[in-house]
Structure formats: C-alpha cells, structure tokens
Amino acid sequence: MEIPNNEKIDIPESAGWTEKLSRAEARIAALELENARLREEIIALKAVKPADAETTGFVEASGVLWKQKPAGGYESIPYCPTCKSTLGDYSGSLLCLKCNWQAPIKSFEVPKVFNDLFGEGSR
Numbered sequence: 001m002e003i004p005n006n007e008k009i010d011i012p013e014s015a016g017w018t019e020k021l022s023r024a025e026a027r028i029a030a031l032e033l034e035n036a037r038l039r040e041e042i043i044a045l046k047a048v049k050p051a052d053a054e055t056t057g058f059v060e061a062s063g064v065l066w067k068q069k070p071a072g073g074y075e076s077i078p079y080c081p082t083c084k085s086t087l088g089d090y091s092g093s094l095l096c097l098k099c100n101w102q103a104p105i106k107s108f109e110v111p112k113v114f115n116d117l118f119g120e121g122s123r
C-alpha cells in the first residue's frame with residue numbers, strides 16, 4: 001500500500017500565505033485521492049469475502065457443519081449451519097455465540113462424530 005509522501009507537500013515556516021495555502025491544497029488533494037483509493041479497496045475486499053466463503057465447502061452431518069480444509073480433509077471443529085461461525089463448548093453444550101444456536105450434539109460427542117464421519121485419516 002502506498003502512503004502519500006507528506007515530505008513533498010510539507011509546509012515550511014518561511015513560506016508566505018499564498019505558498020502555504022497552495023501547499024495545503026495539494027496536501028488535501030493527495031489525501032482525498034488516497035481516501036478515494038482506500039474506499040475502493042474496502043468495497044473490493046467486501047465483494048471478495050462472500051465469494052470466498054462460498055467456495056470453501058461445508059458438509060452437514062449430525063446437525064452441524066464441517067468445514068473442508070483447502071489441502072483436503074475436514075476441520076475437527078463444527079460450524080453453525082445458520083451463520084457458519086465456529087461452535088464453542090459451553091458447559092458441555094455446543095453453542096454459536098453469534099446467533100445463539102444450540103447444536104443437537106454435545107461437545108464430548110464431537111470427536112466420535114468426527115471420526116465416524118471422516119475417519120481418523122481425515123484429520
């Protein structure tokens with residue numbers, strides 16, 4: 001990422017008012033340009049995110065989602081079917097903190113369910 005070189009448009013103390021004003025204008029123009037560029041970058045990044053999520057495969061089993069790893073196999077952490085966030089262990093229950101969804105399986109069942117689904121070799 002390029003950051004505008006403020007060094008070039010720095011305003012010296014000795015500069016007259018006209019000079020100061022023109023340099024300040026140049027600085028504002030450079031910052032406006034940078035701001036516009038950053039806005040475009042944010043919009044582009046936001047557009048990429050959902051597409052990436054779609055290409056990352058999930059499979060549903062035992063009422064939860066299992067995420068496919070890019071290198072093959074599946075992550076051993078279950079995901080929420082509603083919002084696709086990772087599920088956490090809360091007093092033995094599997095919960096999604098994002099949407100308050102509770103999984104039909106308990107935390108202790110996860111390793112067994114995972115092995116039954118994908119086998120030891122998938123880990």
Ligand SMILES: [Zn+2]
Nearest residue numbers: 080083096099
């Ligand atoms: Zn959720």
